[in-house]
Every structure is written in C-alpha cells, then in structure tokens.
Amino acid sequence: MSADHVLIAHLSDLHFGGYADLAQIEALEEFLPSLGAGAAVVSGDLSQRARHGEFQAAHAFLHRLRSHTPVLLVPGNHDIEWWRSPLGLLGNERKYRKYIGYFGDLTPVLEVPGAIIAGALSSYGVALGSLTWNIRDVAVKGHLPASETERVTAIFAQASPLAARVLVFHHNVLPGAMSRRMGLARWRSAHRRLLATGADVILCGHDHQEGAGQIEGALAVSTSGTHSSRVRGGRPSVFNLVKIDARAVHIQHFRWQPESRQFQRSDTYSFARAGPPRVAVSVAGGDQGL
Numbered sequence: 001m002s003a004d005h006v007l008i009a010h011l012s013d014l015h016f017g018g019y020a021d022l023a024q025i026e027a028l029e030e031f032l033p034s035l036g037a038g039a040a041v042v043s044g045d046l047s048q049r050a051r052h053g054e055f056q057a058a059h060a061f062l063h064r065l066r067s068h069t070p071v072l073l074v075p076g077n078h079d080i081e082w083w084r085s086p087l088g089l090l091g092n093e094r095k096y097r098k099y100i101g102y103f104g105d106l107t108p109v110l111e112v113p114g115a116i117i118a119g120a121l122s123s124y125g126v127a128l129g130s131l132t133w134n135i136r137d138v139a140v141k142g143h144l145p146a147s148e149t150e151r152v153t154a155i156f157a158q159a160s161p162l163a164a165r166v167l168v169f170h171h172n173v174l175p176g177a178m179s180r181r182m183g184l185a186r187w188r189s190a191h192r193r194l195l196a197t198g199a200d201v202i203l204c205g206h207d208h209q210e211g212a213g214q215i216e217g218a219l220a221v222s223t224s225g226t227h228s229s230r231v232r233g234g235r236p237s238v239f240n241l242v243k244i245d246a247r248a249v250h251i252q253h254f255r256w257q258p259e260s261r262q263f264q265r266s267d268t269y270s271f272a273r274a275g276p277p278r279v280a281v282s283v284a285g286g287d288q289g290l
C-alpha cells in the first residue's frame with residue numbers, strides 16, 4: 001500500500017469442512033503477506049455447514065492472516081444455522097449465534113489508510129425476502145434489504161471524502177459467467193439502491209467463479225472464487241486483488257496452478273470510479289469478461 005492507492009486482498013468461499021483445498025489454504029497463508037495489501041476481505045462461506053470444527057479451522061486461518069493485515073469478513077449462506085429459525089419465526093438471534101460467537105459482528109466496519117470497508121448482511125437462510133419461485137434457491141439465495149443499503153449509505157456519507165468506499169456482502173450481485181445466476185433475490189431493486197450508497201466497489205462471492213464487472217457502468221464489482229473443490233466447470237480457483245487509486249478500481253485475478261501449487265498473477269480489469277466520466281477506462285484480459 002502507498003499514499004496514492006489502497007490494496008485489498010479479496011477472498012471468498014473457503015468452505016472449511018469437506019471441501020476446502022488445503023494446498024490452496026497453505027499457499028494463501030504464505031503468499032498473501034507478500035502482496036502488501038492494506039486489508040484482506042473474506043466475503044462469506046467460511047464453512048460448509050456452520051459446524052464448530054469448520055468455524056475453528058476458519059478462525060485459525062483468519063488469526064494467522066491478521067498477523068499480517070487487518071481482516072474483515074461477513075457470513076455466507078453456509079455460515080448461518082437457518083434451520084434453527086426457519087422464516088425467522090423464532091427470531092434472528094438463533095440463526096447467527098454460532099457465527100457471532102466465533103467472529104463477532106455480522107456487519108463489521110473496518111477503516112484502514114485510504115479506505116473505509118463496510119460489511120452488509122445478505123445471508124438470511126430461508127427467509128421471506130430471499131424466497132423465489134425456484135425451489136433450488138431455498139436457503140441459497142440472499143437478499144439485501146433496504147435497511148442494509150440505508151445503513152451503509154449513512155456510514156459512507158460520514159467517511160472522509162478521500163477514503164475509498166468498499167462494500168462487502170456474500171451473494172454475487174452480477175450474474176456468474178457460467179452459472180448465469182444472480183446470488184441476490186430482487187436484484188434490480190438491489191442494484192438501484194447499491195448505486196446510491198456511494199460505494200466505489202462491491203466485493204462479493206457465492207458463485208464459486210471469479211468475475212470483474214460493473215453495475216450499470218458505474219459501480220465496480222469484484223467477485224472472488226472459491227478455495228474449495230466446488231469450482232465451476234473444473235476451472236482453477238481464483239482470488240482477487242483490488243487496487244483503488246484516485247481515478248479507478250483495478251481488479252486483478254490470481255489463478256491457482258495445482259501443478260506448481262502457486263497462485264499466478266492473471267487478468268486485470270480497470271473501471272473508472274463513480275462520478276463523471278462514468279465509463280470504463282480499460283478492459284483487458286482473457287476469458288473472464290462479463
């Protein structure tokens with residue numbers, strides 16, 4: 001990190017439990033400190049079934065990461081015990097009790113030099129706001145209530161005008177390149193409200209495939225992949241390094257190479273920050289365009 005930009009390592013969907021790829025986890029622990037990021041973000045799905053052992057493995061990983069850089073995380077749909085309060089009928093506290101016990105705040109805010117990073121909650125399990133007509137979506141889809149976008153808007157409004165505004169939640173806000181699916185229910189409304197938050201970039205995951213794009217050509221979105229065996233189409237896992245400077249948001253993919261057991265620097269996408277002119281300054285790279 002330097003005075004004219006901020007660097008954020010963006011990971012997602014570690015899925016400790018049956019599916020985490022330990023070779024990747026160990027490589028991340030060694031490699032991430034070398035990137036010099038001012039913060040690291042994990043955008044949910046730390047676990048597979050919100051089990052104690054899974055959360056404990058995630059906690060140990062995050063503890064080691066925190067010895068190098070501040071870390072912010074939010075829960076994914078796999079990290080909440082939604083069955084303890086289906087449709088929220090028994091209150092929300094039951095769903096999140098175990099996650100909060102290990103990781104604290106559901107909607108943390110982290111200030112680092114050059115940026116304010118705010119977490120928002122999109123994981124509610126089987127909840128009215130997340131229901132769609134697709135039975136496959138039960139307990140998988142997320143939603144972003146107006147109360148969440150309003151809360152984040154107020155946080156960003158009070159931040160230093162010089163700080164980059166980074167918004168983190170779990171569910172993908174752009175369609176996956178292969179899945180073609182949205183992580184959020186009622187995404188059109190979410191897009192409108194997200195554009196009004198004042199965010200410079202959204203960091204999300206859930207789709208298990210990396211992406212870099214924009215909402216309506218105005219708000220950059222970094223979607224990080226998974227470090228589990230549950231990748232889409234057998235493609236290599238990817239995490240993102242997000243660089244925000246005065247003019248643009250740059251999203252760099254780092255692609256896992258199983259043969260060498262290393263992450264390789266890969267495609268980069270650059271998007272102008274919000275405010276005129278609202279156009280992408282460049283789009284470069286191989287096969288990841290959305």
Ligand SMILES: [Fe+2]
Nearest residue numbers: 013045076206
């Ligand atoms: Fe996931």
Ligand SMILES: [Fe+2]
Nearest residue numbers: 045076077206
């Ligand atoms: Fe997920």
